[in-house]
Amino acid sequence: MKVLKSLMVAAMFMMGMTASAQAVYVDAEGVQYEFQKHWFLDLEGGAQYTLGEAKFSDLLSPNVQLGLGYQFSPVFAARLQANAWQSKGGWNGYGNPPMTQDYKYKYVAPGIDLMLNLSNLICGYNPMRVFNVTAFLGGGANVGFSNDEVNDIAATVQNKSNYLLEYLWDGTKIRPFGRGGVELGFRLSDAVQLNVEGNANIL
Secondary structure: HHHHHEEEEHHHHHHHHOOOOOOOOOOOOOEEEEEEOEEEEEEEEHHHHHHHHHOOHHHHHEEEEEEEEEEOOOOEEEEEEEEEEEEEEEEEEEEEOEEEEEEHHHEEEEEEEEEEEEEHHHHHOOOOOOOOEEEEEEEEEEEEEHHHHHHHOOOOOOOOHHOOOOOOOOOOOOEEEEEEEEEEEEOOOOOEEEEEEEEEEEE
């Protein structure tokens, strides 16, 4: 939870920054655009891969994410986000005797991200830019539940240590996580942007 507290303090610090003076952009026709602080909403869907001993395709699962953020300056933003749905684990010819098995469980992971618009940082503020690159770093709490499938598998295994099953969890498990990633944004209109986001999480 220390990671989450540190990120919240940093976000509050950015809110109070006086260095984020209003940026101005003038287009080729002489029209002037002044940066305005604003809220933004992220609606995301895709797939995630969980590291494990099974085949790559067996560890892919669906993922959705909802985020609400605030753009403090052309460069700095922060967002509250939560991603959820499903994670997977399993084995492919692992253990003694060899076992091939996969399982899934559910989770929800609320957190906060600090965001840095690299395009505005390097090339200057431009609200008409078609393509933006934003890096982010964050953390939060991962809440896992419905881990029944692997517990059912473990009930049929004689020597759990052969399959790293001695640390199974049941019920609800809460763990802190950290994450970082990159967001590629394609401007569709003044109000809508299509994002392609990739991130890595560690528990």
